[in-house]
Amino acid sequence: MSDKLLVIGEVKEGSLRNVSYEAIAAAKKINEEGEIVGVICGNGELQALGEEMIYYGADRVITISHEQLKAYTSEGYGQAILAIVNEESPTSIVMGHTAIGKDLTPKIASKLNTGLISDAVDIEVDGDHVQFIRPIYSGKAFEKKIITDGLTFFTIRPNNIPALERDEARSGEITPKDLEITDIRTVIKDVVRKASEGVDLSEANIIIAGGRGVKSEDGFKPLYELAEVLGGAVGASRGACDAEYCDYSLQIGQTGKVVTPDLYIAVGISGAIQHLAGMSNSKVIVAINKDPEANIFNVADYGIVGDLFEVIPLLIEEIKKLKV
Ligand code: FAD
Numbered sequence: 001m002s003d004k005l006l007v008i009g010e011v012k013e014g015s016l017r018n019v020s021y022e023a024i025a026a027a028k029k030i031n032e033e034g035e036i037v038g039v040i041c042g043n044g045e046l047q048a049l050g051e052e053m054i055y056y057g058a059d060r061v062i063t064i065s066h067e068q069l070k071a072y073t074s075e076g077y078g079q080a081i082l083a084i085v086n087e088e089s090p091t092s093i094v095m096g097h098t099a100i101g102k103d104l105t106p107k108i109a110s111k112l113n114t115g116l117i118s119d120a121v122d123i124e125v126d127g128d129h130v131q132f133i134r135p136i137y138s139g140k141a142f143e144k145k146i147i148t149d150g151l152t153f154f155t156i157r158p159n160n161i162p163a164l165e166r167d168e169a170r171s172g173e174i175t176p177k178d179l180e181i182t183d184i185r186t187v188i189k190d191v192v193r194k195a196s197e198g199v200d201l202s203e204a205n206i207i208i209a210g211g212r213g214v215k216s217e218d219g220f221k222p223l224y225e226l227a228e229v230l231g232g233a234v235g236a237s238r239g240a241c242d243a244e245y246c247d248y249s250l251q252i253g254q255t256g257k258v259v260t261p262d263l264y265i266a267v268g269i270s271g272a273i274q275h276l277a278g279m280s281n282s283k284v285i286v287a288i289n290k291d292p293e294a295n296i297f298n299v300a301d302y303g304i305v306g307d308l309f310e311v312i313p314l315l316i317e318e319i320k321k322l323k324v
Helices: 018-030 047-055 074-088 099-112 218-230 238-242 273-279 308-323
Strands: 004-008 035-042 060-065 092-096 117-120 122-126 129-136 141-146 152-156 173-177 206-210 233-236 263-267 284-289 302-305
Touching (some): 004 018, 004 074, 018 047, 018 152, 047 060, 060 074, 117 129, 206 218, 218 308, 233 238
Parallel strands (some): 035 060, 092 152, 117 152, 284 302
């Protein structure tokens, strides 16, 4: 039990993000025998979240509740995590490659004067030899990285390393920690959330993405219906966002979100390289396009050549029949 692996949990709207549980599984992959210590920052009651980390495989959890940690700031969270790192001296640190993970981990790494492997999609372990697999060139290739010395600090892409089975029989110590958090120059006056319904795009297992072929805001309605029957989320190409058919928060691609769902259905999307950069690592890709030459068919596992306004209602009908 010599290794100590610190997993930084991330709280969103009162719950831990799935990727926090996936990070516990990633830590276990590195060292099955190591002690896994979860860390949760926030403001208020964090005990129940700590218990969830234990159920998903953490051995113990440290919670830090402070009014300066109510909303994320890199200064506040940075101070809190660094204090725990200095106290615990972990051999590895892992966090989700989320918007917060991308902001926080390089800052912590620079303060610790250590390296960071970001956006790992898999980990290969052969004895003491640990290799991190991460996409490069917008997902067109993968590289393998190793850490030869010092702290193993890495982030994992959501939806790639499956979380362990939740086990309520597991128990572990949850330690609330009082920390002084000072000199925060960032003042969060208000957090304004876009009204969004349904499944979070970045963690969805099924995504139905619409492109310019959807033709209008109304044209997205059948996609939402399909998402509902499949229990998925709706995404979009930049073409659809630029044409104001939907909000930019749905954009997938090089300048949008990077997603790796189990099933990605691209509807009326041509398959521009910048779009592929955000979705080509999805496990199964289905493309619906009326142009048989569309580039999206080159990355699709299944292709349907046809008018989306005819194909989608048929799909919805058939899926509903399967559910009866
Ligand atoms: P189009 O290319 O216009 O394709 C529409 C498709 O719909 C066509 O293939 C057509 O055959 C099909 N279609 C039309 N009607 C129907 C119908 N009734 N039924 C079925 N199919 C139909 N794009 C992104 O998506 N994400 C990014 O992050 C991104 N970042 C970019 C960054 C930069 C720096 C640049 C320069 C571009 C970026 N783009 C991005 C834009 C990208 O190059 C494409 O312009 C965009 O992806 C095209 O969107 P689209 O496929 O929806 O539209």
